[in-house]
Amino acid sequence: MVDTALDQLRRSGRIVVVGASLAGLRAAEVMRQKGFAGSLTLVGDERHEPYDRPPLSKQVLLGKADADHTLLPRRLDIDAEWRLGVAATGLDMAARTVKLADGEEVPYDRLLIATGVRARPWPNEAEGELDGVFTLRTREDGAGLARALAAGPRRVLVIGAGFTGSEIASACRERGLDVTVAERGDGPLVGALGGVIGAVAAELHRENGVDLRTGIMVTGLEGDSTGRVRAAHLSDGTTLECDVVVVSLGAQRNTEWLTGSGLGAGPRGIACDAGCRAFDLRGIVTDDIYVAGDVARSPHALFGYQFLSLEHWGNAVAQAETAAHNMLSESTDRRPHLWVPAFWSSQFGVNIKSVGVPSMGSEIMFTQGSRAERRFTAVYGYQGRVIGAVTFDNGRWLQFYEKQIEACAPFPPPFTTVDRRPDGQRPIPADFPDPSVPTHGPTITLSGYSPADRRIATFTPAGH
Amino acid sequence: MRLVVDLNRCQGYAQCAFLAPDVFAMHGDEGLLYDPEAEEAQRERVAQAAAACPVQAILVDDLDRAGDHSARTPAAAASGTARGSSDG
Numbered sequence: 058m059v060d061t062a063l064d065q066l067r068r069s070g071r072i073v074v075v076g077a078s079l080a081g082l083r084a085a086e087v088m089r090q091k092g093f094a095g096s097l098t099l100v101g102d103e104r105h106e107p108y109d110r111p112p113l114s115k116q117v118l119l120g121k122a123d124a125d126h127t128l129l130p131r132r133l134d135i136d137a138e139w140r141l142g143v144a145a146t147g148l149d150m151a152a153r154t155v156k157l158a159d160g161e162e163v164p165y166d167r168l169l170i171a172t173g174v175r176a177r178p179w180p181n182e183a184e185g186e187l188d189g190v191f192t193l194r195t196r197e198d199g200a201g202l203a204r205a206l207a208a209g210p211r212r213v214l215v216i217g218a219g220f221t222g223s224e225i226a227s228a229c230r231e232r233g234l235d236v237t238v239a240e241r242g243d244g245p246l247v248g249a250l251g252g253v254i255g256a257v258a259a260e261l262h263r264e265n266g267v268d269l270r271t272g273i274m275v276t277g278l279e280g281d282s283t284g285r286v287r288a289a290h291l292s293d294g295t296t297l298e299c300d301v302v303v304v305s306l307g308a309q310r311n312t313e314w315l316t317g318s319g320l321g322a323g324p325r326g327i328a329c330d331a332g333c334r335a336f337d338l339r340g341i342v343t344d345d346i347y348v349a350g351d352v353a354r355s356p357h358a359l360f361g362y363q364f365l366s367l368e369h370w371g372n373a374v375a376q377a378e379t380a381a382h383n384m385l386s387e388s389t390d391r392r393p394h395l396w397v398p399a400f401w402s403s404q405f406g407v408n409i410k411s412v413g414v415p416s417m418g419s420e421i422m423f424t425q426g427s428r429a430e431r432r433f434t435a436v437y438g439y440q441g442r443v444i445g446a447v448t449f450d451n452g453r454w455l456q457f458y459e460k461q462i463e464a465c466a467p468f469p470p471p472f473t474t475v476d477r478r479p480d481g482q483r484p485i486p487a488d489f490p491d492p493s494v495p496t497h498g499p500t501i502t503l504s505g506y507s508p509a510d511r512r513i514a515t516f517t518p519a520g521h
Numbered sequence: 522m523r524l525v526v527d528l529n530r531c532q533g534y535a536q537c538a539f540l541a542p543d544v545f546a547m548h549g550d551e552g553l554l555y556d557p558e559a560e561e562a563q564r565e566r567v568a569q570a571a572a573a574c575p576v577q578a579i580l581v582d583d584l585d586r587a588g589d590h591s592a593r594t595p596a597a598a599a600s601g602t603a604r605g606s607s608d609g
Contacts, residue, residue, distance in 0.1 A: 081595070107558055109525050111528070112557050115554065116554050116555070116556070116557070119554070121554060121556070122556050122557055122558070123558070126556070126557055126558030127557040127558065128523050128557075128558065129523065129525055129584065130523040130524055130525055130580050130581055130582035130583070131523070131582055132580065132582075132583050133583060188530060352575040370527075370528075370529070371527070371529040374527075400529070401528045401529060401531075403548060403549070403553075403554075405549075406549030406550075406552065407549055407551075407552070408533065408549060408551035408552040410529075432550075450549065450550050450551045451551075452531075452532050452533060452551055453532050454534075463573045
């Protein structure tokens with residue numbers, strides 16, 4: 058039986074994609090590949106065509122690529138109407154229109170929201186606006202910071218030792234610059250990978266000449282008479298002279314424009330089902346609004362159906378492809394987005410990769426290589442199963458552990474491997490910080506309760 | 522010519538760094554750095570690298586090859602000029 062409404066959508070419908078970055082572009086490409094012949098509008102608040110962000114904290118800061126030269130390749134002509142440099146400011150779900158900052162209203166039959174995240178700014182606005190203070194998220198950020206590093210500052214201060222902060226520190230050292238990293242937690246990467254791996258990362262920082270200070274907060278930034286940053290005040294009472302400061306405190310989801318729309322959107326992202334269909338505020342799934350990329354949070358069967366939001370490059374690609382497919386499919390042909398989280402980072406010449414959700418793990422075990430040589434695979438365990446894995450210069454093992462995670466394989470792994478060292482014979486606590494204590498956040502956010510928790514909740518509907 | 526490497530897929534086989542050393546370079550034992558907007562003169566080498574990648578992690582712009590992009594994207598045309606005037 059042919060769904061005539063769907064057929065009409067495919068031939069002459071109107072699809073609007075809000076968010077013109079990796080997820081938005083990839084979704085648009087997939088829609089055209091699947092034969093969508095209607096009108097396609099891409100809305101983006103940045104002036105640029107979709108570009109790739111990972112090089113901004115690596116090649117660009119090393120001076121090996123220009124920040125303006127990271128436009129994403131186009132695999133086909135998506136024949137879209139581009140509305141670049143114009144932010145979406147509102148959504149009218151009943152009228153099926155998106156409001157733009159220039160006052161225009163764009164009607165849609167299907168809407169894909171891929172507005173992603175932005176850098177969390179320095180909380181003191183005046184201090185954040187000092188010359189020499191940066192965040193790193195956009196192409197302009199990358200270009201500005203690369204220029205500032207090329208000018209040879211006397212000392213760079215990086216606030217926050219997550220992945221981006223660590224990559225920035227690494228680039229500074231590679232350029233021979235003095236750099237201090239201030240991290241509120243016990244070590245770099247602890248929010249994402251735990252204290253055991255954080256200790257390894259701390260060694261990497263220090264051996265490469267980074268002045269790493271942990272368990273410390275920056276309490277204020279100070280400018281000179283010309284409005285240039287000159288020093289930072291730390292919670293231990295000391296003052297650090299620095300002429301470049303990079304605020305690297307994670308990201309905030311771009312959902313404010315949906316306030317009052319009735320969509321289930323908030324600071325943790327936009328809730329959607331496994332098929333990328335957005336929930337409204339009442340917890341009812343919409344059938345015409347889809348979500349993909351960093352801004353989405355969706356339940357995942359492998360992780361107890363908890364809602365996951367992932368700030369991962371590969372997730373943006375995979376979720377966009379699923380959303381695009383489902384937007385143009387019969388209900389029985391829809392696919393769930395069950396991508397196994399995976400990311401990479403490159404710092405101090407070491408390739409760090411991860412699969413699964415390490416931050417769910419309570420124990421860790423070095424299954425290949427050795428911690429001392431900093432060339433290893435470490436596996437995370439949660440309630441007797443493998444839940445994640447991380448490699449330092451050992452990336453070829455990841456695919457194996459991805460399959461273990463998908464198969465809910467037992468932890469500790471029962472097999473022995475030829476290159477397992479004495480320090481990897483038994484699991485140890487993974488040492489994740491108490492989630493209620495603020496530290497640099499992980500790139501995976503678990504939100505909501507797993508049904509496995511069997512929490513007792515009482516709920517009285519209003520008006521009853 | 523735009524390109525992107527899916528570094529989730531990349532396993533550091535270094536075939537690309539061997540075939541197109543001006544565009545791809547190993548960084549440490551396993552990491553890869555690449556120029557996301559390579560010179561047009563490198564197209565043949567980049568195509569070889571993409572074909573030789575054991576995990577097919579290299580995505581290259583197909584539109585530029587067809588030479589018909591930017592017709593509907595003014596920003597693409599603008600970046601084309603910028604490309605010509607920088608990086609000398």
